[in-house]
Amino acid sequence: MINHTYTSSCKQMLGNLSDFIDGDLQAELCSEIEEHLKNCKNCRIVVDTLKKTVELYERCASDETNLPDDIRERLFKKLALNEWMDHQDPS
Amino acid sequence: MNQERSTIQLEKLKSGDRESFAMLVDETSGKIYNTLLQLLGNEQDAEDILQDTYIKAYRAIPDFENRSALYTWLHRIALNEALMQIRIQKPQIISIDNNEPFSEDMDIEQKDIVDFCCLPERELLSKESRHFLDQAVQSLPESLRIVFVMRDMEGLSTQETADSLGISENNVKIRLMRARLILRKKLSGYFNKFFVEEKEL
Incomplete structure (x- = not known):
């Protein structure tokens, strides 16, 4: 853990951070943030971990998952697909 | 749904073949349920909307025009159903x-x-x-x-x-x-x- 001296320029940077990591920020503001990051290790960590946070959730969202058995059973019954209830692909 | 591995035949599905529809449900429902759970924050609501999504999809599938991938199309139905539910139950969240x-x-x-x-x-x-x-x-x-x-x-x-x-x-x-x-x-x-x-x- 690192001691963080939280300055007004850090707070200003945070205001634009989401657009910055999405690449949606105007070039001038981007340069200002990049300049700030060169001299503020704490904000660099915040930027990096914010990007990582978004990346982790994107990864989780793209996972293939099976439906829990009880919910699958009720869904098949509701859709009148009982005949194919036992045909689940094990993959 | 891994579309490269999927064995569903679209024409059979569109003609109302029940077995193909059951395969579609198995290939897609886990991911769609997870999306609904994250969005609605409630297992019962997610399950209800999951059922509504596939009922709606079965009715609409003969008109599916291949403009988007099958999963994307299903996913869009699920999102729309979930958002409708949120608008009815919790209009203050949107507004x-x-x-x-x-x-x-x-x-x-x-x-x-x-x-x-x-x-x-x-x-x-x-x-x-x-x-x-x-x-x-x-x-x-x-x-x-x-x-x-x-x-x-x-x-x-x-x-x-x-x-x-x-x-x-x-x-x-x-x-x-x-x-x-x-x-x-x-x-x-x-x-x-x-x-x-x-x-x-």
Whole structure:
């Protein structure tokens, strides 16, 4: 853990951070943030971990998952697909 | 749904073949249920909307025009059904147009500066970590959670999210930023334990 001296320029940077990591920020503001990051290790960590946070959730969202058995059973019954209830692909 | 591996024959599906539809349900329902659960924050609502989604899809499938992938099409039906439910049950969540970018809980303190990017993938995406990631999203205020799930988990654009919710694009951006900062803070607290354990060893 690192001691963080939280300055007004850090707070200003945070205001634009989401657009910055999405690449949606105007070039001038981007340069200002990049300049700030060169001299503020704490904000660099915040930027990096914010990007990582978004990346982790994107990864989780793209996972293939099976439906829990009880919910699958009720869904098949509701859709009148009982005949194919036992045909689940094990993959 | 892994479309390369999928063995569903579209023409059979479109002609109303029940077995093909059962295969479609098995290939897609797990992921769609997860999306609904994240969006609605409630297992019963997610299950109800899941059922409605496939009932609607079965009726509409003869008109499916292959303009998008089958999963994308199904997913869009599920999102629309979920958003309709949210609009009916919780109109206040959609209508609050809070343009205040920061609240006090957005301040970053010393304990929130944890460089967890350097942790190995096996820790970041372990079963336990994934469970924490899920819980963290569920603990977000609903107005932030819905925007975060739509933008960062479902990959909708700012404009698509704004149009779906009937709020401004600026408001989508502000909600997304707040959600991301809150989650980053929560993950910093969670992953910090790995650094503490390392020091103790």
